Structures are given as C-alpha cells and as structure tokens.
Amino acid sequence: MKIAVFQMSAQGDHAARPDRIEAAMRDAAKGGAQLLIAPELALSGYGRGAAFDHLSQSADGEWATRLRKTARDTGISLIAGFPERDGDTHHISAMVIDAAIDAKPVIYRKACLYGDYEKAHFSSPGPSTIITDLGGLRVGLLICYDVEFPENARRLARAGVDLIAVPTALPDGASGAFVAAHVVRTRAFENQVHIAYCDHADSDETFTYQGCSSIVAPDGAVLAQAGGSGDALLFAQIDPSAYAAARIENPYLRDAAEVRLFD
Amino acid sequence: MKIAVFQMSAQGDHAARPDRIEAAMRDAAKGGAQLLIAPELALSGYGRGAAFDHLSQSADGEWATRLRKTARDTGISLIAGFPERDGDTHHISAMVIDAAIDAKPVIYRKACLYGDYEKAHFSSPGPSTIITDLGGLRVGLLICYDVEFPENARRLARAGVDLIAVPTALPDGASGAFVAAHVVRTRAFENQVHIAYCDHADSDETFTYQGCSSIVAPDGAVLAQAGGSGDALLFAQIDPSAYAAARIENPYLRDAAEVRLFD
Numbered sequence: 001m002k003i004a005v006f007q008m009s010a011q012g013d014h015a016a017r018p019d020r021i022e023a024a025m026r027d028a029a030k031g032g033a034q035l036l037i038a039p040e041l042a043l044s045g046y047g048r049g050a051a052f053d054h055l056s057q058s059a060d061g062e063w064a065t066r067l068r069k070t071a072r073d074t075g076i077s078l079i080a081g082f083p084e085r086d087g088d089t090h091h092i093s094a095m096v097i098d099a100a101i102d103a104k105p106v107i108y109r110k111a112c113l114y115g116d117y118e119k120a121h122f123s124s125p126g127p128s129t130i131i132t133d134l135g136g137l138r139v140g141l142l143i144c145y146d147v148e149f150p151e152n153a154r155r156l157a158r159a160g161v162d163l164i165a166v167p168t169a170l171p172d173g174a175s176g177a178f179v180a181a182h183v184v185r186t187r188a189f190e191n192q193v194h195i196a197y198c199d200h201a202d203s204d205e206t207f208t209y210q211g212c213s214s215i216v217a218p219d220g221a222v223l224a225q226a227g228g229s230g231d232a233l234l235f236a237q238i239d240p241s242a243y244a245a246a247r248i249e250n251p252y253l254r255d256a257a258e259v260r261l262f263d
Numbered sequence: 264m265k266i267a268v269f270q271m272s273a274q275g276d277h278a279a280r281p282d283r284i285e286a287a288m289r290d291a292a293k294g295g296a297q298l299l300i301a302p303e304l305a306l307s308g309y310g311r312g313a314a315f316d317h318l319s320q321s322a323d324g325e326w327a328t329r330l331r332k333t334a335r336d337t338g339i340s341l342i343a344g345f346p347e348r349d350g351d352t353h354h355i356s357a358m359v360i361d362a363a364i365d366a367k368p369v370i371y372r373k374a375c376l377y378g379d380y381e382k383a384h385f386s387s388p389g390p391s392t393i394i395t396d397l398g399g400l401r402v403g404l405l406i407c408y409d410v411e412f413p414e415n416a417r418r419l420a421r422a423g424v425d426l427i428a429v430p431t432a433l434p435d436g437a438s439g440a441f442v443a444a445h446v447v448r449t450r451a452f453e454n455q456v457h458i459a460y461c462d463h464a465d466s467d468e469t470f471t472y473q474g475c476s477s478i479v480a481p482d483g484a485v486l487a488q489a490g491g492s493g494d495a496l497l498f499a500q501i502d503p504s505a506y507a508a509a510r511i512e513n514p515y516l517r518d519a520a521e522v523r524l525f526d
Contacts (some may be wrong), residue, residue: 074414127523246438
C-alpha cells in the first residue's frame with residue numbers, strides 16, 4: 001500500500017488548515033496513495049494555547065463529518081491530529097477515517113504529554129493500543145512524544161502492527177533534531193516495523209518546528225524525508241513482506257520473549 | 264571520572280589478548296582514565312567456536328587473578344568480556360574489577376544471545392541488573408545484543424545508573440552499521456545516561472567486526488568514536504552533572520512513571 005505524509009507549514013491562517021488537509025488528500029490520492037497522515041493537532045494548529053478551550057471538537061464534530069465526506073469522495077483514508085473534547089476533558093487526539101467505511105472515526109488519545117504547555121491544556125488517558133486495518137495494513141497510532149518512549153512502540157509491535165503512524169509537533173532545536181535523525185529510525189529498527197512521522201514546519205504564534213518528517217522502513221532505512229521548512233507531501237510504498245530478511249536477521253520480538261524480557 | 268574504551272583488532276595471536284588488555288590498562292591509566300572497558304569475549308577472542316569449551320574460565324580463574332593484580336598495580340579498574348565457566352554451563356560474561364577493592368570480580372552474564380553461533384556455545388541466565396559503584400559513578404552492564412533491546416537499558420536506567428558499559432562484538436554489515444550509528448545513541452538519549460560501547464574491529468577466523476566503538480553522552484552526543492578498523496583507545500570525561508539541563512528538557516523516566524508506562 002502506498003501512503004503519503006503531509007508535513008504542514010505552521011505559517012498562514014489557521015482557519016485554512018482543514019482546506020489544506022483536504023487539498024493534500026486529493027493530491028495524495030492522485031499520487032496513488034491510499035492513506036494520508038497529517039501532523040499533531042493538524043486541524044487547529046499546535047500553538048493555539050488558551051484557544052484550545054473553544055477549538056476542541058468531538059469525534060463526530062464538524063471536522064470529522066467534513067473529512068469523512070472527503071475520504072469517501074476521494075477514496076483516501078486519513079489520520080489527522082486534532083484537539084478532542086470529551087465532555088469537560090480535552091485530549092490531544094488523532095482521528096482515523098477509513099475511506100472504505102462510513103463510520104465515526106477511530107480515535108487515539110496521546111498518552112505522554114510533553115511539558116507544561118500540553119499539560120496545561122490537555123489530559124492524558126494513559127497508554128492505549130489503537131490499531132486499525134487500513135487496506136490490509138495493520139496501522140498503530142502514537143502522537144509525538146509518545147514515540148520517544150520505547151515502551152509505546154513496543155506495545156504496538158507486540159500487537160502485530162505493520163506501520164506506526166505518528167502525527168507530531170516536534171520543536172526546533174538539538175533534542176528535536178536528534179529525535180528526527182536517530183530516535184524515529186531506531187524505533188522502526190528495534191521493532192522491525194514501518195514508521196510514518198509527520199511534523200509541522202516553520203513557526204506559528206508560539207513555537208518553531210523541526211520539519212524533517214519521514215517514512216522509515218523496518219531496517220531503519222529512510223524511504224522518504226522532508227526538509228526543515230515548508231509544506232511537503234512524502235510518498236512511500238509500505239510492503240512488510242519486502243523486509244522478511246531483515247526480520248530474520250534482527251528477530252527482536254522472538255528473542256526478547258525467549259529470555260522473558262517482557263515479563 | 265575519565266574512562267577509556269579499548270577497541271581491539273581481531274587480528275593476530277589470540278594468546279596475546281590478555282597482554283594487550285594489560286598494556287591498554289597501563290596506557291589508559293597514563294592518560295588519566297580510572298576505568299578501562301574491553302570488548303565482548305575480549306580475553307579469548309569472539310570467533311573461537313568449539314574452542315570455547317576449553318577456553319572458558321571461572322570468575323576466580325587465571326585471567327581474573329592476573330587482571331586483579333594489574334588493576335592494583337596500575338590503579339585502573341577494568342570491565343572486560345570473557346567466556347565464563349560455571350560448572351558445566353558456559354556464559355558470555357563480563358568481569359568488573361574495581362582497582363580500589365581486592366575481591367573476586369563482579370560478573371554480568373549476557374541475557375540476549377544472538378543467533379545460532381552464540382546459542383550453540385553459551386547459555387543465557389535471563390535478564391539481570393548488575394550495577395557497580397566505580398569511583399563514585401554508578402556503572403551498569405550489558406553485552407552487545409542486550410543493548411539493542413530497549414528493555415535492558417531501561418531497566419538499568421530505572422535503577423539509577425550513570426553509565427552503561429557495553430562490551431560488544433558487532434558484526435560488519437548494514438544492521439551493525441545501523442546499531443553503531445543510531446541505536447547506541449538512542450539508548451543514551453531515551454534514558455539520559457552515558458553509554459560506552461566497546462567493539463572488536465577487523466576479522467578473526469570466523470567473523471568480521473564493525474569497529475566504530477563509541478562513548479555517548481545523555482543528550483546523544485558522541486564524545487569519542489573509533490574508526491572501522493584497528494585498535495583504538497578512546498577517552499571521555501563522564502560527568503553526569505553536566506547534563507542536568509538535558510534531563511530537564513527530556514524527563515523520560517519521570518514522564519513515563521506519571522502515565523504508568525512501566526506498569
């Protein structure tokens with residue numbers, strides 16, 4: 001299955017973001033992709049601060065309704081980050097819209113909130129294992145800081161995912177550069193899974209982002225990589241069977257179970 | 264504390280290996296190091312195959328006795344890999360000789376054996392947490408393939424180590440190159456600890472090694488790095504207090520505990 005990652009510049013009018021995501025869905029579908037991934041809090045923008053109180057929507061809100069229609073019209077599935085309202089609680093969430101099924105989106109809620117900013121505006125429900133079957137591919141979800149914890153990626157790998165989709169909002173700076181260059185690739189390699197890491201770029205009113213979105217293979221190879229600035233639409237073919245030799249050479253899950261490392 | 268990593272070429276007479284390790288202890292001590300780390304199965308050579316049956320020694324065998332004396336004479340502590348005999352069982356082990364204490368070495372036994380070769384000749388006791396205090400530094404031990412599993416490094420980090428010493432025998436090839444370039448640095452970063460990764464280089468009668476030994480800081484920075492070939496003696500100052508800012512920026516252990524990721 002061909003997938004696309006939509007790195008979004010944080011510049012410009014926040015209100016135009018749903019339009020930009022829909023345009024990317026159409027472009028990705030034209031390019032042969034069956035799934036588009038957008039960044040963390042892609043629908044609102046990441047740096048909105050106190051505005052999240054009124055921006056947050058439910059899993060069957062206006063954004064979801066609109067994007068479900070676009071998915072049906074274009075035939076492309078979507079994973080996109082948004083601020084989710086659940087009663088009085090707000091989560092950093094990602095919605096999964098399967099173009100083949102007209103149903104309320106599957107929702108993943110970020111487990112590991114980073115820093116005072118996220119903890120001030122959002123709640124964590126703790127770790128959860130959300131996996132959806134999209135076009136025959138088992139796709140697991142994490143958001144940003146989640147993937148920096150090996151426990152989160154391992155949990156999904158042990159549950160049998162082929163691909164981990166990671167909407168992110170990685171800040172500019174040395175730590176962010178290290179995560180983009182080393183941590184994401186290591187998560188793929190140590191679990192022998194694909195990872196799609198989809199970031200913002202440039203600056204909004206609050207933060208500057210790393211860019212450098214990527215799609216990484218189970219052997220750690222970078223299949224597609226965006227630059228540090230601007231919108232980018234990355235494509236890669238996800239074919240888990242092509243990495244059978246890598247899994248035989250690096251049988252981490254089997255060997256870990258053999259010495260009871262998971263107990 | 265200053266430490267040294269002794270990357271050993273696999274070429275030459277295996278019988279000379281204890282002499283080479285002693286010479287490196289003297290050179291490292293002259294260079295101001297208080298601890299020398301040697302590779303996996305450094306005392307015997309890694310590619311010895313069936314010969315391990317008669318090469319293996321106990322923790323108070325000839326190698327340990329001799330190296331304890333050298334540690335006392337030179338004032339430098341030692342971590343070195345050797346094939347360990349324990350009754351009829353053989354382990355891939357590392358001995359820790361504290362120059363300040365005249366006692367039988369502390370022993371760590373490799374948990375995660377790699378491939379048919381290691382599993383044919385050695386047994387795993389399963390995961391264990393071996394930490395020694397050397398000159399005020401809390402030093403944890405893993406061997407080679409162990410460090411490719413995030414669970415092993417995490418266990419030591421949660422037990423409060425400052426440095427993970429990793430004698431290794433990393434094979435040449437794409438996977439080995441990935442481990443040396445990305446996995447080792449990610450283990451340091453995601454746990455905010457130092458890692459000393461000490462490999463063989465060149466070829467013995469059975470294998471070719473990656474070289475590229477390194478000493479890595481808690482922020483993922485490479486403090487010292489060897490080339491792909493030949494003996495090398497790397498030095499680095501290990502000062503955990505210098506990375507207080509990195510630990511505040513990347514509080515992985517605290518944030519993981521907060522959302523019960525370790526439960």
